[in-house]
Amino acid sequence: xxxxxxxxxxxxxxxxxxxxxxxxxxxxxxxxxxxxxxxxxxxxxxxxxxxxxxxxxxxxxxxxxxxxxxxxxxxxxxxxxxxxxxxxxxxxxxxxxxxxxxxxxxxxxxxxxxxxxxxxxxxxxxxxxxxxxxxxxxxxxxxxxxxxxxxxxxxxxxxxxxxxxxxxxxxxxxxxxxxxxxxxxxxxxxxxxxxxxxxxxxxxxxxxxxxxxxxxxxxxxxxxxxxxxxxxxxxxxxxxxxxxxxxxxxxxxxxxxxxxxxxxxxxxxxxxxxxxxxxxxxxxxxxxxxxxxxxxxxxxxxxxxxxxxxxxxxxxxxxxxxxxxxxxxxxxxxxxxxxxxxxxxxxxxxxxxxxxxxxxxxxxxxxxx
Ligand SMILES: Cc1cc2nc3c(=O)[nH]c(=O)nc-3n(C[C@H](O)[C@H](O)[C@H](O)COP(=O)(O)O)c2cc1C
Numbered sequence: 001x002x003x004x005x006x007x008x009x010x011x012x013x014x015x016x017x018x019x020x021x022x023x024x025x026x027x028x029x030x031x032x033x034x035x036x037x038x039x040x041x042x043x044x045x046x047x048x049x050x051x052x053x054x055x056x057x058x059x060x061x062x063x064x065x066x067x068x069x070x071x072x073x074x075x076x077x078x079x080x081x082x083x084x085x086x087x088x089x090x091x092x093x094x095x096x097x098x099x100x101x102x103x104x105x106x107x108x109x110x111x112x113x114x115x116x117x118x119x120x121x122x123x124x125x126x127x128x129x130x131x132x133x134x135x136x137x138x139x140x141x142x143x144x145x146x147x148x149x150x151x152x153x154x155x156x157x158x159x160x161x162x163x164x165x166x167x168x169x170x171x172x173x174x175x176x177x178x179x180x181x182x183x184x185x186x187x188x189x190x191x192x193x194x195x196x197x198x199x200x201x202x203x204x205x206x207x208x209x210x211x212x213x214x215x216x217x218x219x220x221x222x223x224x225x226x227x228x229x230x231x232x233x234x235x236x237x238x239x240x241x242x243x244x245x246x247x248x249x250x251x252x253x254x255x256x257x258x259x260x261x262x263x264x265x266x267x268x269x270x271x272x273x274x275x276x277x278x279x280x281x282x283x284x285x286x287x288x289x290x291x292x293x294x295x296x297x298x299x300x301x302x303x304x305x306x307x308x309x310x311x312x313x314x315x316x317x318x319x320x321x322x323x324x325x326x327x328x329x330x331x332x333x334x335x336x337x338x339x340x341x342x343x344x345x346x347x348x349x350x351x352x353x354x355x356x357x358x359x360x361x362x363x364x365x366x367x368x369x
Contacts, residue, residue, distance in 0.1 A: 039064040041239070041267050042197075042228060044254030045099050045124070045168070049311065052090060053294040057287070058257055059094035062264035064250075066096055067168070070126045070140075073102030073111035091118055097166060101126035103138035105152045109160035116162040122195065123161045125153065127184075128170040130203045141203035144173045147187045154191030164194040168230075171215040176202040178218035185219040185227075197228040197252055216246040228252050235263060236270035259314025261287065281319060281353065285346045288315035289339060302333035320349050 043050060043058040043066040050058075055066040071086055089098075098120045102108045112123045127150065129140025136142075143150050158165050167188045171181045185196055198219050200211035211231025220227045229248035233239050234256040242251055257263050262279050269276035279287065291311055296304030309330060316322040325345045332338040 039095070039250050040271060041264055042067065042097075042250055042252040043257060043264075044230060044252045045069045045126075046254050046258070049258060051295075051298075052093065053291060053298060053308075054261075054311065055096070056093050056294070057291060058261045058264055061261040062268040063253075063257075063261075064095065065121060066094065067124055067252075068096065068098050070099045070101045070129060071111070071115070073100045073104070073108045076100070076111045076114060077107050089118070091120065095121045097122035097124045099124040099126050099168065100157075101129060101134060101139050103143060103149065103153070105149075105156035108153050109156035112157040112161040112165070116160075120163055122164050122166040123157060124197075125157060125165065125167040125193070128168050128199050128203075130170070130206055135203070141170050141173055144169060144184055144203070147183060150184065151187045151191050154188055154193050158192035165192070166195040166197065166228075167193050168197040168199065170203050171198060171200050171212065172202040174202060174204050176200075176205075176212065176215055178215060181215050182218055182222035185223050189223040189225050193225065195226045195228065196223065197230055198248075199252075200229070200231040213242055213245050216242070216248055220247045226250070230254070236267050239267050239270070259288075259311060259317055281349050282346060284315060284319055285342055288312055289342060291315070292338060293335065296335050301335060305333055305335065305338060320352070321345075 041062070041064055043055060043063040045067040046054075047069040050066065050069050055068070059066055068086075068089070076086070086098075089096075098115045098118070100108060100111045100115065100123065102111065108125070116123055126140055127143045129135070131140065134140040134142075138146075138149070143153065154165070154167065169181075169184055169188070170176075172184070181198070185198075188196055196219060198216045200213055200215045201207070201209065213229065213231070216227065216229040216231075226249040227246075228250045229242045229246050230252035233242055233251050233253050239251050242248065251267075253263060262283075266276050266278070268274075288311075292305055292308045295308040298304060299307060312329060313326055316326050319325070325341070328341050328345075329338055332341060
Protein backbone atom coordinates (compact mmCIF):
# COMPACT_ATOMS: atom_id res chain seq x y z
CA UNK A 1 0.00 0.00 0.00
CA UNK A 2 1.27 3.52 -0.76
CA UNK A 3 2.58 5.53 2.16
CA UNK A 4 2.21 9.31 2.05
CA UNK A 5 4.17 12.45 2.92
CA UNK A 6 3.58 16.16 2.85
CA UNK A 7 5.08 17.71 -0.23
CA UNK A 8 5.52 21.35 -1.03
CA UNK A 9 5.16 22.13 -4.71
CA UNK A 10 6.07 25.50 -6.13
CA UNK A 11 3.64 27.20 -8.44
CA UNK A 12 5.40 30.27 -9.78
CA UNK A 13 6.17 32.41 -6.73
CA UNK A 14 3.77 30.56 -4.45
CA UNK A 15 4.29 27.28 -2.68
CA UNK A 16 1.55 24.86 -1.83
CA UNK A 17 1.48 22.04 0.72
CA UNK A 18 -0.08 18.87 -0.62
CA UNK A 19 -0.19 15.35 0.75
CA UNK A 20 1.62 13.20 -1.81
CA UNK A 21 2.03 9.47 -2.12
CA UNK A 22 5.64 8.32 -1.79
CA UNK A 23 5.27 5.35 -4.09
CA UNK A 24 4.56 5.92 -7.78
CA UNK A 25 1.56 4.44 -9.52
CA UNK A 26 2.15 1.27 -11.53
CA UNK A 27 3.60 1.90 -14.95
CA UNK A 28 3.09 -1.26 -16.96
CA UNK A 29 0.43 -1.51 -19.68
CA UNK A 30 -2.11 -4.22 -20.48
CA UNK A 31 -5.04 -5.42 -18.46
CA UNK A 32 -3.48 -8.00 -16.17
CA UNK A 33 -1.11 -6.57 -13.64
CA UNK A 34 -1.25 -3.25 -15.51
CA UNK A 35 -2.55 0.14 -14.50
CA UNK A 36 -6.12 -1.11 -14.27
CA UNK A 37 -5.54 -4.47 -12.59
CA UNK A 38 -7.30 -3.41 -9.38
CA UNK A 39 -9.75 -0.94 -10.90
CA UNK A 40 -13.27 -1.83 -11.99
CA UNK A 41 -15.26 1.33 -11.39
CA UNK A 42 -13.94 4.87 -11.55
CA UNK A 43 -15.52 8.11 -10.34
CA UNK A 44 -15.63 10.50 -13.33
CA UNK A 45 -14.26 14.01 -13.20
CA UNK A 46 -17.19 16.39 -12.71
CA UNK A 47 -16.18 20.02 -12.69
CA UNK A 48 -17.66 21.82 -9.66
CA UNK A 49 -18.74 18.54 -8.05
CA UNK A 50 -15.92 16.04 -7.61
CA UNK A 51 -14.01 18.09 -5.06
CA UNK A 52 -11.95 16.46 -2.32
CA UNK A 53 -15.05 15.84 -0.17
CA UNK A 54 -17.03 14.12 -2.88
CA UNK A 55 -14.07 12.06 -4.07
CA UNK A 56 -13.38 10.81 -0.54
CA UNK A 57 -17.01 9.86 -0.03
CA UNK A 58 -17.12 7.88 -3.29
CA UNK A 59 -13.76 6.21 -2.64
CA UNK A 60 -15.00 5.19 0.83
CA UNK A 61 -18.16 3.76 -0.78
CA UNK A 62 -16.26 1.54 -3.20
CA UNK A 63 -15.08 3.61 -6.17
CA UNK A 64 -11.72 2.09 -7.09
CA UNK A 65 -10.27 5.38 -8.34
CA UNK A 66 -11.37 9.00 -8.61
CA UNK A 67 -10.40 11.52 -11.27
CA UNK A 68 -10.11 15.16 -10.21
CA UNK A 69 -12.08 17.79 -12.03
CA UNK A 70 -9.98 19.28 -14.82
CA UNK A 71 -7.04 21.46 -13.81
CA UNK A 72 -5.85 24.23 -16.12
CA UNK A 73 -2.30 23.49 -17.24
CA UNK A 74 -1.79 27.19 -17.96
CA UNK A 75 -3.13 28.16 -14.54
CA UNK A 76 -0.91 25.64 -12.83
CA UNK A 77 2.25 26.60 -14.67
CA UNK A 78 1.59 30.34 -14.58
CA UNK A 79 0.57 30.22 -10.92
CA UNK A 80 -2.94 31.54 -11.35
CA UNK A 81 -4.53 32.14 -7.95
CA UNK A 82 -7.63 30.45 -9.31
CA UNK A 83 -6.39 26.90 -9.66
CA UNK A 84 -9.25 25.91 -7.41
CA UNK A 85 -9.30 22.29 -8.55
CA UNK A 86 -6.13 21.38 -6.65
CA UNK A 87 -7.42 22.74 -3.36
CA UNK A 88 -7.52 20.04 -0.71
CA UNK A 89 -5.64 17.58 -2.88
CA UNK A 90 -4.56 14.71 -0.65
CA UNK A 91 -3.13 11.59 -2.19
CA UNK A 92 -4.14 9.71 0.95
CA UNK A 93 -7.79 10.07 -0.18
CA UNK A 94 -7.27 6.89 -2.19
CA UNK A 95 -6.24 6.16 -5.78
CA UNK A 96 -6.42 9.47 -7.62
CA UNK A 97 -5.93 10.51 -11.19
CA UNK A 98 -5.16 14.19 -11.75
CA UNK A 99 -6.73 15.62 -14.89
CA UNK A 100 -5.22 18.53 -16.82
CA UNK A 101 -6.40 20.41 -19.88
CA UNK A 102 -4.75 22.72 -22.38
CA UNK A 103 -3.58 22.93 -25.98
CA UNK A 104 0.10 23.78 -25.64
CA UNK A 105 2.24 20.63 -25.51
CA UNK A 106 5.04 22.32 -23.56
CA UNK A 107 2.76 23.76 -20.91
CA UNK A 108 0.85 20.50 -20.64
CA UNK A 109 4.22 18.77 -20.16
CA UNK A 110 5.26 21.22 -17.46
CA UNK A 111 1.95 20.83 -15.65
CA UNK A 112 2.29 17.04 -15.80
CA UNK A 113 5.80 17.25 -14.38
CA UNK A 114 4.58 19.37 -11.44
CA UNK A 115 1.61 17.14 -10.66
CA UNK A 116 3.36 13.82 -11.18
CA UNK A 117 5.63 14.85 -8.28
CA UNK A 118 2.60 14.11 -6.10
CA UNK A 119 2.66 10.47 -7.29
CA UNK A 120 -0.97 10.10 -8.44
CA UNK A 121 -2.03 6.87 -10.16
CA UNK A 122 -2.35 8.77 -13.45
CA UNK A 123 -1.98 12.14 -15.04
CA UNK A 124 -5.15 12.29 -17.14
CA UNK A 125 -5.46 14.43 -20.28
CA UNK A 126 -8.79 16.08 -20.95
CA UNK A 127 -9.70 15.76 -24.63
CA UNK A 128 -13.44 15.87 -24.06
CA UNK A 129 -14.47 19.17 -22.52
CA UNK A 130 -17.07 20.90 -24.76
CA UNK A 131 -17.15 24.21 -22.85
CA UNK A 132 -16.83 27.16 -25.24
CA UNK A 133 -14.18 29.11 -23.37
CA UNK A 134 -11.95 26.02 -23.41
CA UNK A 135 -12.53 24.84 -26.98
CA UNK A 136 -12.10 28.42 -28.23
CA UNK A 137 -8.52 28.15 -26.98
CA UNK A 138 -8.20 24.79 -28.80
CA UNK A 139 -8.29 22.82 -25.54
CA UNK A 140 -10.57 19.98 -24.37
CA UNK A 141 -12.51 18.30 -27.18
CA UNK A 142 -11.10 20.76 -29.78
CA UNK A 143 -7.82 18.82 -29.71
CA UNK A 144 -9.70 15.90 -31.29
CA UNK A 145 -9.93 17.90 -34.53
CA UNK A 146 -6.15 17.96 -34.90
CA UNK A 147 -4.51 14.54 -34.63
CA UNK A 148 -1.05 16.00 -35.11
CA UNK A 149 -1.51 18.28 -32.07
CA UNK A 150 -3.14 15.45 -30.13
CA UNK A 151 -0.07 13.28 -30.71
CA UNK A 152 2.32 16.07 -29.75
CA UNK A 153 0.51 16.84 -26.49
CA UNK A 154 0.44 13.17 -25.53
CA UNK A 155 4.11 12.57 -26.38
CA UNK A 156 5.24 15.62 -24.45
CA UNK A 157 3.22 14.74 -21.36
CA UNK A 158 4.36 11.11 -21.43
CA UNK A 159 7.96 12.36 -21.63
CA UNK A 160 7.58 14.79 -18.72
CA UNK A 161 5.35 12.76 -16.43
CA UNK A 162 6.85 10.48 -13.82
CA UNK A 163 3.64 8.44 -13.56
CA UNK A 164 1.43 6.72 -16.18
CA UNK A 165 -0.56 9.02 -18.44
CA UNK A 166 -4.16 8.42 -19.44
CA UNK A 167 -6.43 10.33 -21.83
CA UNK A 168 -10.17 10.94 -21.60
CA UNK A 169 -11.81 11.55 -24.97
CA UNK A 170 -15.23 12.13 -26.39
CA UNK A 171 -15.92 9.93 -29.40
CA UNK A 172 -15.21 12.80 -31.79
CA UNK A 173 -15.70 16.48 -32.41
CA UNK A 174 -18.57 16.50 -34.87
CA UNK A 175 -20.06 13.31 -36.33
CA UNK A 176 -18.68 10.38 -34.37
CA UNK A 177 -17.65 7.42 -36.50
CA UNK A 178 -15.90 4.19 -35.63
CA UNK A 179 -13.09 5.10 -38.06
CA UNK A 180 -12.66 8.56 -36.57
CA UNK A 181 -12.58 7.40 -32.97
CA UNK A 182 -10.17 4.58 -33.82
CA UNK A 183 -7.77 7.09 -35.42
CA UNK A 184 -7.95 9.24 -32.31
CA UNK A 185 -7.35 6.28 -30.02
CA UNK A 186 -4.42 4.94 -32.07
CA UNK A 187 -2.80 8.38 -32.11
CA UNK A 188 -3.03 8.44 -28.32
CA UNK A 189 -1.71 4.90 -27.93
CA UNK A 190 1.17 5.49 -30.38
CA UNK A 191 2.22 8.49 -28.30
CA UNK A 192 2.83 6.24 -25.29
CA UNK A 193 -0.34 6.89 -23.26
CA UNK A 194 -1.17 3.97 -20.91
CA UNK A 195 -4.99 4.07 -20.84
CA UNK A 196 -7.93 5.67 -22.66
CA UNK A 197 -11.33 6.60 -21.26
CA UNK A 198 -14.05 6.99 -23.90
CA UNK A 199 -17.08 9.14 -23.15
CA UNK A 200 -19.12 7.79 -26.02
CA UNK A 201 -20.60 11.06 -27.31
CA UNK A 202 -19.18 13.57 -29.78
CA UNK A 203 -18.59 17.13 -28.65
CA UNK A 204 -21.45 18.27 -30.91
CA UNK A 205 -23.85 15.98 -29.01
CA UNK A 206 -23.19 17.59 -25.61
CA UNK A 207 -25.46 15.39 -23.43
CA UNK A 208 -28.39 15.32 -25.87
CA UNK A 209 -28.22 11.78 -27.26
CA UNK A 210 -27.61 8.50 -25.49
CA UNK A 211 -23.95 7.51 -25.42
CA UNK A 212 -23.12 5.17 -28.31
CA UNK A 213 -21.35 2.30 -26.58
CA UNK A 214 -20.39 0.69 -29.91
CA UNK A 215 -17.79 3.45 -30.24
CA UNK A 216 -16.22 2.26 -26.96
CA UNK A 217 -16.04 -1.20 -28.53
CA UNK A 218 -14.45 0.31 -31.65
CA UNK A 219 -11.70 1.81 -29.47
CA UNK A 220 -11.27 -1.41 -27.50
CA UNK A 221 -10.81 -3.30 -30.79
CA UNK A 222 -8.34 -0.71 -32.10
CA UNK A 223 -5.84 -0.45 -29.24
CA UNK A 224 -4.07 -2.78 -26.86
CA UNK A 225 -3.90 -0.42 -23.85
CA UNK A 226 -6.74 -0.61 -21.29
CA UNK A 227 -9.99 1.15 -22.18
CA UNK A 228 -12.43 2.63 -19.68
CA UNK A 229 -16.03 2.95 -20.91
CA UNK A 230 -18.07 6.00 -19.92
CA UNK A 231 -21.54 7.36 -20.56
CA UNK A 232 -24.98 6.65 -19.07
CA UNK A 233 -24.06 3.91 -16.59
CA UNK A 234 -26.58 4.20 -13.77
CA UNK A 235 -26.28 0.96 -11.79
CA UNK A 236 -25.30 -2.72 -11.94
CA UNK A 237 -27.46 -3.52 -14.99
CA UNK A 238 -25.97 -0.86 -17.21
CA UNK A 239 -22.51 -1.63 -15.79
CA UNK A 240 -22.79 -5.26 -16.90
CA UNK A 241 -24.37 -4.25 -20.24
CA UNK A 242 -21.55 -1.84 -21.03
CA UNK A 243 -18.90 -4.41 -20.08
CA UNK A 244 -20.54 -7.10 -22.21
CA UNK A 245 -21.22 -4.88 -25.21
CA UNK A 246 -17.83 -3.17 -25.36
CA UNK A 247 -15.32 -5.46 -23.62
CA UNK A 248 -14.02 -2.39 -21.77
CA UNK A 249 -11.60 -3.00 -18.92
CA UNK A 250 -13.30 -0.69 -16.41
CA UNK A 251 -16.30 1.60 -16.24
CA UNK A 252 -16.42 5.28 -15.29
CA UNK A 253 -19.49 6.77 -13.59
CA UNK A 254 -20.30 10.45 -13.35
CA UNK A 255 -23.79 11.88 -12.98
CA UNK A 256 -25.31 8.75 -11.45
CA UNK A 257 -23.00 9.12 -8.44
CA UNK A 258 -24.16 12.63 -7.61
CA UNK A 259 -26.24 12.27 -4.44
CA UNK A 260 -25.86 8.51 -4.71
CA UNK A 261 -22.29 7.51 -3.80
CA UNK A 262 -23.72 4.11 -2.79
CA UNK A 263 -23.82 3.24 -6.51
CA UNK A 264 -20.21 2.07 -6.16
CA UNK A 265 -21.07 -0.33 -3.30
CA UNK A 266 -24.07 -1.58 -5.25
CA UNK A 267 -21.99 -2.38 -8.33
CA UNK A 268 -19.15 -3.91 -6.29
CA UNK A 269 -21.68 -6.17 -4.53
CA UNK A 270 -23.20 -7.23 -7.86
CA UNK A 271 -19.78 -7.95 -9.36
CA UNK A 272 -18.71 -10.00 -6.32
CA UNK A 273 -22.09 -11.76 -6.15
CA UNK A 274 -22.82 -10.37 -2.67
CA UNK A 275 -26.21 -9.27 -1.34
CA UNK A 276 -26.76 -5.54 -1.36
CA UNK A 277 -29.06 -3.59 0.93
CA UNK A 278 -29.86 -0.12 -0.38
CA UNK A 279 -29.28 2.73 2.06
CA UNK A 280 -32.15 3.55 4.41
CA UNK A 281 -33.67 7.02 4.64
CA UNK A 282 -31.47 7.64 7.68
CA UNK A 283 -28.32 6.63 5.84
CA UNK A 284 -29.19 8.89 2.91
CA UNK A 285 -29.83 11.83 5.24
CA UNK A 286 -26.62 11.04 7.18
CA UNK A 287 -24.81 10.88 3.83
CA UNK A 288 -26.10 14.32 2.90
CA UNK A 289 -25.09 15.78 6.28
CA UNK A 290 -21.73 14.06 6.18
CA UNK A 291 -21.10 15.66 2.81
CA UNK A 292 -22.08 19.11 4.02
CA UNK A 293 -20.05 18.78 7.25
CA UNK A 294 -16.92 17.93 5.26
CA UNK A 295 -17.61 20.80 2.93
CA UNK A 296 -17.94 23.17 5.92
CA UNK A 297 -14.72 21.75 7.40
CA UNK A 298 -13.00 22.64 4.13
CA UNK A 299 -14.60 25.99 3.31
CA UNK A 300 -16.27 27.21 6.53
CA UNK A 301 -19.78 28.65 6.88
CA UNK A 302 -21.69 29.69 4.89
CA UNK A 303 -19.57 28.85 1.80
CA UNK A 304 -19.32 25.16 2.61
CA UNK A 305 -23.11 24.92 2.81
CA UNK A 306 -23.83 27.04 -0.22
CA UNK A 307 -21.36 25.12 -2.38
CA UNK A 308 -22.94 21.81 -1.33
CA UNK A 309 -26.49 22.86 -2.35
CA UNK A 310 -26.43 21.14 -5.71
CA UNK A 311 -25.28 17.93 -4.06
CA UNK A 312 -27.94 18.25 -1.33
CA UNK A 313 -30.63 18.41 -4.01
CA UNK A 314 -29.25 15.28 -5.60
CA UNK A 315 -29.36 13.36 -2.29
CA UNK A 316 -32.95 14.49 -1.73
CA UNK A 317 -34.11 13.18 -5.11
CA UNK A 318 -34.17 9.69 -3.64
CA UNK A 319 -36.15 10.67 -0.53
CA UNK A 320 -39.88 11.33 0.03
CA UNK A 321 -41.39 14.84 0.15
CA UNK A 322 -38.20 16.06 -1.49
CA UNK A 323 -39.60 19.29 -2.89
CA UNK A 324 -40.84 20.53 0.48
CA UNK A 325 -37.64 19.81 2.38
CA UNK A 326 -35.48 21.12 -0.47
CA UNK A 327 -37.06 24.55 -0.32
CA UNK A 328 -36.50 24.62 3.47
CA UNK A 329 -32.84 23.66 3.44
CA UNK A 330 -31.86 25.80 0.47
CA UNK A 331 -32.16 28.84 2.71
CA UNK A 332 -29.98 27.37 5.50
CA UNK A 333 -26.58 28.98 5.82
CA UNK A 334 -25.60 27.45 9.18
CA UNK A 335 -24.78 23.82 9.80
CA UNK A 336 -26.77 23.86 13.07
CA UNK A 337 -29.94 25.01 11.27
CA UNK A 338 -29.48 22.48 8.51
CA UNK A 339 -28.96 19.63 11.00
CA UNK A 340 -32.06 20.59 13.02
CA UNK A 341 -34.18 20.85 9.87
CA UNK A 342 -32.96 17.51 8.56
CA UNK A 343 -33.52 15.84 11.97
CA UNK A 344 -37.15 16.98 11.97
CA UNK A 345 -37.60 15.81 8.38
CA UNK A 346 -36.05 12.43 9.14
CA UNK A 347 -38.34 11.88 12.14
CA UNK A 348 -41.33 12.72 9.95
CA UNK A 349 -40.44 10.39 7.07
CA UNK A 350 -39.48 7.57 9.43
CA UNK A 351 -42.84 7.84 11.18
CA UNK A 352 -44.66 7.85 7.86
CA UNK A 353 -42.59 4.93 6.69
CA UNK A 354 -43.26 2.94 9.89
CA UNK A 355 -47.00 3.35 9.44
CA UNK A 356 -46.77 2.32 5.83
CA UNK A 357 -46.83 -1.42 5.27
CA UNK A 358 -44.89 -0.94 2.03
CA UNK A 359 -42.12 0.92 3.81
CA UNK A 360 -38.64 0.91 2.37
CA UNK A 361 -36.09 -1.27 4.24
CA UNK A 362 -35.62 -0.19 7.82
CA UNK A 363 -33.07 2.05 9.36
CA UNK A 364 -29.83 0.42 10.37
CA UNK A 365 -28.97 3.33 12.63
CA UNK A 366 -25.57 3.43 10.99
CA UNK A 367 -23.71 6.69 11.19
CA UNK A 368 -21.61 7.54 8.17
CA UNK A 369 -19.30 10.10 9.70
C1 LIG B 1 -21.25 18.89 -14.34
C2 LIG B 1 -20.27 18.09 -15.15
C3 LIG B 1 -18.93 18.41 -15.10
C4 LIG B 1 -17.99 17.68 -15.85
N1 LIG B 1 -16.66 17.99 -15.74
C5 LIG B 1 -15.74 17.23 -16.42
C6 LIG B 1 -14.34 17.47 -16.26
O1 LIG B 1 -13.88 18.33 -15.51
N2 LIG B 1 -13.49 16.68 -17.00
C7 LIG B 1 -13.94 15.68 -17.84
O2 LIG B 1 -13.13 14.99 -18.46
N3 LIG B 1 -15.25 15.43 -17.97
C8 LIG B 1 -16.15 16.16 -17.27
N4 LIG B 1 -17.49 15.87 -17.39
C9 LIG B 1 -17.91 14.69 -18.16
C10 LIG B 1 -18.01 13.47 -17.23
O3 LIG B 1 -16.76 13.13 -16.68
C11 LIG B 1 -18.56 12.24 -17.98
O4 LIG B 1 -17.71 11.97 -19.06
C12 LIG B 1 -19.97 12.46 -18.48
O5 LIG B 1 -20.79 13.02 -17.46
C13 LIG B 1 -20.61 11.13 -18.96
O6 LIG B 1 -20.63 10.20 -17.92
P1 LIG B 1 -21.98 9.89 -17.08
O7 LIG B 1 -23.05 9.52 -18.07
O8 LIG B 1 -21.60 8.74 -16.18
O9 LIG B 1 -22.32 11.14 -16.33
C14 LIG B 1 -18.43 16.61 -16.68
C15 LIG B 1 -19.80 16.30 -16.74
C16 LIG B 1 -20.71 17.03 -15.99
C17 LIG B 1 -22.18 16.66 -16.05
